Amino acid sequence: MTLLDFARGPALSVALAVFLVGVMWRLFSLVLLPKAPDNSPAKADSGSAIGQGFRGFWRHMWPADPYLKSSVFALVNGYAFHIGLAIVVFGFAQHIQFIRDVFGISWPGLPTGVITLASVITLASLLGALVRRLTSPVLKLISTGNDYITWLVTVLPVITGLMTVNHLWFRYETLLALHILSFALMLIWFPFGKLMHAFLVFLTRSRTGVVYGRRGVKI
Amino acid sequence: MSERLTIGEHLSQRGISRRSLLKYTTWLAGLMALPPTAPRAMAQALAAARRQSVIWLSFQECTGCSESITRSFSPSLEELIFDLISLDYHETLLAVSGQAAEDARQKAMEDNKGKYVLVVDGSISTRDDGVYSVIGGKSNRETLIECARDAFAIINVGTCSAYGGIPMAKPNPTGAVPVSDIIKDKPIINIPGCPPIPEAITGTIAYIITFGKLPELDDRGRPKPFFGDNIHDRCYRRPFYERGQFAKAFDDEGARNGWCLFEVGCKGPVTYNACATLKWNGGTSFPIQSGHGCLGCSEPGFWDKGSFYKPLAAWTDKRAALIGGAVAAGVAAGAASALLARKRKQQAIKEKQS
Numbered sequence: 158m159t160l161l162d163f164a165r166g167p168a169l170s171v172a173l174a175v176f177l178v179g180v181m182w183r184l185f186s187l188v189l190l191p192k193a194p195d196n197s198p199a200k201a202d203s204g205s206a207i208g209q210g211f212r213g214f215w216r217h218m219w220p221a222d223p224y225l226k227s228s229v230f231a232l233v234n235g236y237a238f239h240i241g242l243a244i245v246v247f248g249f250a251q252h253i254q255f256i257r258d259v260f261g262i263s264w265p266g267l268p269t270g271v272i273t274l275a276s277v278i279t280l281a282s283l284l285g286a287l288v289r290r291l292t293s294p295v296l297k298l299i300s301t302g303n304d305y306i307t308w309l310v311t312v313l314p315v316i317t318g319l320m321t322v323n324h325l326w327f328r329y330e331t332l333l334a335l336h337i338l339s340f341a342l343m344l345i346w347f348p349f350g351k352l353m354h355a356f357l358v359f360l361t362r363s364r365t366g367v368v369y370g371r372r373g374v375k376i
Numbered sequence: 377m378s379e380r381l382t383i384g385e386h387l388s389q390r391g392i393s394r395r396s397l398l399k400y401t402t403w404l405a406g407l408m409a410l411p412p413t414a415p416r417a418m419a420q421a422l423a424a425a426r427r428q429s430v431i432w433l434s435f436q437e438c439t440g441c442s443e444s445i446t447r448s449f450s451p452s453l454e455e456l457i458f459d460l461i462s463l464d465y466h467e468t469l470l471a472v473s474g475q476a477a478e479d480a481r482q483k484a485m486e487d488n489k490g491k492y493v494l495v496v497d498g499s500i501s502t503r504d505d506g507v508y509s510v511i512g513g514k515s516n517r518e519t520l521i522e523c524a525r526d527a528f529a530i531i532n533v534g535t536c537s538a539y540g541g542i543p544m545a546k547p548n549p550t551g552a553v554p555v556s557d558i559i560k561d562k563p564i565i566n567i568p569g570c571p572p573i574p575e576a577i578t579g580t581i582a583y584i585i586t587f588g589k590l591p592e593l594d595d596r597g598r599p600k601p602f603f604g605d606n607i608h609d610r611c612y613r614r615p616f617y618e619r620g621q622f623a624k625a626f627d628d629e630g631a632r633n634g635w636c637l638f639e640v641g642c643k644g645p646v647t648y649n650a651c652a653t654l655k656w657n658g659g660t661s662f663p664i665q666s667g668h669g670c671l672g673c674s675e676p677g678f679w680d681k682g683s684f685y686k687p688l689a690a691w692t693d694k695r696a697a698l699i700g701g702a703v704a705a706g707v708a709a710g711a712a713s714a715l716l717a718r719k720r721k722q723q724a725i726k727e728k729q730s
Contacts, residue, residue: 159676330645
């Protein structure tokens, strides 16, 4: 069995199994948790819970005014790598192929040149995020292993993907195998680290919006 | 047979000029990316060389490799076996049969001890003492060991002798193995493919005759001049790959427009062969040009690497049970965890009340 056979077969199987078990476990254990009853009466003009949820989610797309100035880099850089990752993950034809193969849904891909450009911007942005984490005293203080591991498993598929598409340094089959293995590593880490925010962000922001809305807090 | 004559003498007897020989060596030198001085040196070396004795053994194979060599254009099969080599044993092409054929093999081995080239196509059965493929009462394994003993070098023609090929595909009922699993003490050249490109076979043989040594080989024992590049890098459909234009089915608009076949399973990016440059039938076409993706037939285990029609980016192990099972297990674990939390909550309320 070659490295590529291993990556495309057993490695992906194990990683996908861990990812699916982990994500489902975390989501269901959270959603089914007993809720503390809110005995206070809801504010009279607070509107529907669904509207509050959407409002809360939307309002947290940027920081509140007092923090906006101090967090401009985090805001812009955060959007840069999130949008970049979305373009690369969901716009590259080969990735769409993978998704179609597993889930049966697909859409048109983008030219490889656009993907390469997005990947380079994403990589630069991720490096910028790491530099900021290491140079900002406050951020450095509150950073944990989770932050660094999450950064590593996110950046590795970007680097190996760029190398694969551009046939850099190693043979294509080796590069493709490394890229798939780095993706498998990310899948395994996903449910247990902060990457889980990709799912939880919808729950947490909306829930916060509902709680604030019920109390009549303007956000 | 005229082993005493040199190739040059033999060619002039047949009315083939030195200019024709130079033309051929120029073509061969170009093909193998040899320096500009090579054609003349090759022509001189070839003219002075004696025809190379070749013994061709066919084991667990489909004769596709022999079919392929009969379609060689430069040199043609006739030029190869009449001018360049002395094909002393080849079951399919041999005029005689039975004991006479076996005698021809024995005689060639004795007359050219230590000098003949052994060509093997087909894998070797090892299960149950190799009873699944026996020729003249001898198992393939016995014949191979016997013939390899005094060979100068071994050329594995086709993926079966080079890497086990289709006979070795799961579940490998005959215990098929490649030549390199049995013969460890001889130089081995692999010319894989299912079948290999005929010019890669004849070109490699011509190189050995000319230079008296093996061409440079890659890490899988293949001559670099023919197997140095992957098909994807030399494919004329590559621009469509770069633009993200893919055929999604064999009869869709993309296929009709000649777009990249990656999404319908082309293995060109991980397959090292000269199909995209030398092509087949005298440079007429090759599978991708005909609208079908590369199967990766010159790579080990190509038969067992998942579907030919699944893209390289796909998960080869795909199992609905694994996805369904993992989701169900995750939901169950989550529900159990929430249930425990609820129990703990009830317990805490009870304790507070009591």
